[in-house]
Amino acid sequence: MAELTYRDAVAYGIAQEMRRDPNLVMLGEDIAGAGGVFKTTVGLLDEFGPARIRDTPISEQAILGAAMGAAMTGIPVIAEIMFSDFIAVCFDLLANEMAKSAYMTGGQLSVPVVVRTANGGGSRFGAQHSQSVENWCMMIPGLKVVAPSTPADVVGLMAASIRDPDPVVFFEHKSLFASKGEIPEGEIVDELGTARVVREGTDCTIAALALMVPRALEAADRLADEGISAEVIDVRSLVPLDTKTVLASVEKTSRLYTVEENPRLCGWGAEVASIVADEAFWDLDGPIVRITTPHIPLPAAEALEDMAIPSVDRIYETVSKTIG
Amino acid sequence: MAELTYRDAVAYGIAQEMRRDPNLVMLGEDIAGAGGVFKTTVGLLDEFGPARIRDTPISEQAILGAAMGAAMTGIPVIAEIMFSDFIAVCFDLLANEMAKSAYMTGGQLSVPVVVRTANGGGSRFGAQHSQSVENWCMMIPGLKVVAPSTPADVVGLMAASIRDPDPVVFFEHKSLFASKGEIPEGEIVDELGTARVVREGTDCTIAALALMVPRALEAADRLADEGISAEVIDVRSLVPLDTKTVLASVEKTSRLYTVEENPRLCGWGAEVASIVADEAFWDLDGPIVRITTPHIPLPAAEALEDMAIPSVDRIYETVSKTIG
Amino acid sequence: MSIDLNDPALLDYSQRPPRHPEPVDPANDGLPIPLNVRTDLYKRVQELRQFEKRAYDLFMQNLVKGTSHLSLGMEAVSAGFAAAMQPEDYVFATYRGHAHTLSKGADMGQVMAELLGRENGLLKGKGGSMHLTHAEANMMGSYAIIGAHLCIANGTAWSAQMRGTDQVTVCFFGDGTTNIGAFHEALNFAKVWNLPVVFVCENNLYMEYTPIDLVAAVPNPAADRAPAYGLESIVVDGNDPDAVYMVAADAITRARRGEGPALVEAQTYRHGGHSRADPGKYRPADEVEAWLDRDPIPMYHQRLLRLGVPEGRLSEITQDVARRVDEATEFAKAGAHPGEEHLFTDVWADGGSAWRN
């Protein structure tokens, strides 16, 4: 077992797959010589060379297009979109092309592309470089969506995403890059569509994703001090969505909280809430409560950004006040 | 009172505002001489001339950019994006620029733009020309979102959108263009953020939008034959959202159904469901049920498309089976 | 060019000065193209013409739902390029893609059935007229949102480059498409990566209902921009199958040799409106007439006669195509409407559509 940062786990996971599959290639802006602006691809150019790790112009549509076209011929491709906010400049390629190709062609073409992108706030980068946009992708039929919260999950879910024959958007959280965790020895391959109960509890279920997972866990510790036993679920994969794990948990706890970094409206938590409000309605003992970033663009100033994104305090207080 | 088609109501509404405000201008592809590919802007070029009704290149980013820049200087602009699916090619301008401008600049700049676009299915246009993408916009803080279901609402909400100082995305439904309705005499100005109870009922609330409104109404008629009294709400405005009307209705009926044309995940109904599951939980007598297009790209063939989009039958059957 | 807002013709584009076709270059009779290739070209333009006419008739009978964009008048571009390609080469088209799909060898009956939304359609009815794809023959799809597919075409070219094959990618698009961002990104990217891709602008002088010269800053919207990507400016008569063939063969050969991308502008005209419902009234009447006079098919028919192909051979081809179009029509009409079992297939590569467990 080695300890790696979440940042280093990205290159570690990619390298594992590049060694396994000599066809796998990656492209993106400043990913090669520079090792990525977040240093998540350091070392890959040296090991795999400039034909497999390719720098591109600032042309996100061209990046995703090249990835898609190559993938349609059976070459698996990893495409980096530097910040997830920039998905907006190539959203047509992602939402209208990659996502719909298999269906529109009656199954003739599939698109084994992993779109990796740095997501989320906490870096004081302001409204155009800090968004949590998992829901931009979750809402598009034909896209799979993954957002790991630990280094081990980065590696395992990266492998699963790369081996998946469909387009997967892989969200790496900027504020988790420096976090550390154990990585098991040997090849690591996880499974898409599986959530994980990261803390067991009986009084309520807290479903969280990416950066919100450690915060939910910390809040759960504090709730425990008060005698509230919270079960925390790391959702990990939004599409496919592991509704079984969520529903089973709610069956046990009878209360659901979601902790979402995305601004409120149409966040992933709304979807989860709506599933539970339908299928587990009779299990519920009280309201479903969503803890989200307010429905505002993200402010740049440290002080303001910290107020906006759900904090341990806010999670703790919301649950504590409403669980009644 | 004149009767107008929903299609003609678009130009009628725009003309009303263009007569009132000589600064108001419109731009888009094929909107001038051709009167729009859906014939929704017929006559405007003749009345207002080529300086106010301007054809553009196929450059959606340039269109929204020009609209935004002019709007920032105080000129109100209507920009047409021909099909709502094409929002994906200019999503950066909409989601990252227009939406965030006021906030990022500490209130220095506002963006009085109405982005009109033809939305929704039923025309057998296939996966790239049939989407219901209201949620693409609803999820972005800083955008207002409107989707009228009747000719009168087209006129009134168009006026309200144009007079609003913020960016508003105005969804015109392709399958409603041929529908007809009465238009009151004189100036018509409606209000954003107001839903309308279009049928009163006591047993359940059915919240619907745009094309789904007439279908929900027809389903409600059939439910009435069975002795089920459904209240139907035309949501009309997703942002601002008239939660009061929805919550008041659920308080009365104790059951909520949403009828959404968007594919399932993160649709507007999920948001409404999550609000109700929190704030009206104790009013509910049973599960919240969402009736949506399945989470698939839209098929082109008539037969398949009709199965995909919520139909009167499906609404009727779902409510009838689950209301218990 | 820049728009003059005082130009009264802005109120009615059909009052603008017409843009007439160049006359056929008489020297093209003498292009070094073997006669068997030329008869093949004739067969190709006949197939496209007759298929598209039938498609038009079927709309009129309301058998084609949705929309449809025909290549009537523009057949020489597709035929000329297809004849210059190898079977392993990749093709990308727009929503105006019937011709390119057929040219790449898709079955007429399946294409027709797709237009009719039938289960025996090329895409099982799921894609429709605007998304024709025949991956088996490396016809990699028809794309209905302007621009994206130029970027995607780079991808198959990149794949060929990586795999060390000599496959070339040919990507068709319209004049109006030269103004969208993706065009620019794709062309620059192709050049920088030295990709084996030939971009073909079918300049039919109009985007949807707006004349291209009113919305493009340069007279030849593709060719005049080629230098911005380090490429040669190439304009070809898109109504002459031979002229197209020569230019296509040259560009494709160079790409195949590893000499990188090309951008070809083929000037042509559509005989009808933009899509099914459009009568095309925004075009000056004498412009339409002048271009109808330059119809590629009778012109080519005359050329082949001049070059000694017997009339009988040509009418044999024509009749054979007519029969096949009839058969395709029958095949299509006989197809069932797709049933619910197709609704939930093919979202994912495993054939399913599940988003949850």
Add this chain to the structure above:
Amino acid sequence: MSIDLNDPALLDYSQRPPRHPEPVDPANDGLPIPLNVRTDLYKRVQELRQFEKRAYDLFMQNLVKGTSHLSLGMEAVSAGFAAAMQPEDYVFATYRGHAHTLSKGADMGQVMAELLGRENGLLKGKGGSMHLTHAEANMMGSYAIIGAHLCIANGTAWSAQMRGTDQVTVCFFGDGTTNIGAFHEALNFAKVWNLPVVFVCENNLYMEYTPIDLVAAVPNPAADRAPAYGLESIVVDGNDPDAVYMVAADAITRARRGEGPALVEAQTYRHGGHSRADPGKYRPADEVEAWLDRDPIPMYHQRLLRLGVPEGRLSEITQDVARRVDEATEFAKAGAHPGEEHLFTDVWADGGSAWRN
């Protein structure tokens, strides 16, 4: 150009051949620019230089959170254009926008406070370094996602055209930005609509960490593409305030006269890395050195001395600026961190953020 994948320098860009600056054109001493304009230019470059240096120091003290992109070395571009503009003209900048915001007259203290995320910042701390905006002076914002603002700049130009004012819009962006789709859409649109907008490419030879010549199909990424939009190719020495001023005055004057858009490529270099954390190691050491030798500020200082401006006058300017930068720093540091009351304001024009009733 096209990439050669066998080029060993692809493994380390700093091993690539350096691109040295052109020498200063000695004739520029004689450009017809009045001495008062030149001393104004000197003051401007001093302001930018000293402000940016201080900003750098404040990062190092960890007082600036987030990121920040300096214009050190590139001051002549901003100064030259600003001196040629009228106060009513509009300006757009990228995330590398401190210089252009200051040049348009924003208060140094407020800009500094914004970098520090303080309530007394230009944007109350809500926008940060990458979004500086000073609408009161028609500095219409700094945009952090590549490309969009070129399209938005057309909008203020369109507004001026509609209102019949003679305001010109000047839009700054980098070399890397010439490869994104929005660049193309904006340029074409500006020309077709004949908009009074001057696009200024600050070509500092690198996008983030990648040399521009590896990712652009033409050597001068902006100027070589101007003809694709019916525009003249214009390259200017971006390290010479006078050269920039002349080109700026000409392009702006022509736009003001209704002669439409222009695209100017100013060649320059950044002294430091792309953003705060970047040491800029991907650049050949002798290239950096050669450009540091062409630092615009000592060069201009020398020129002004040659032209007879007394050393004392120049050091007076320099010291005055130094004092103002100190004051700005104090002002910024004294600012409060914004409180929760600011979190929910300004989403809408009415000052609020309600999305429901």
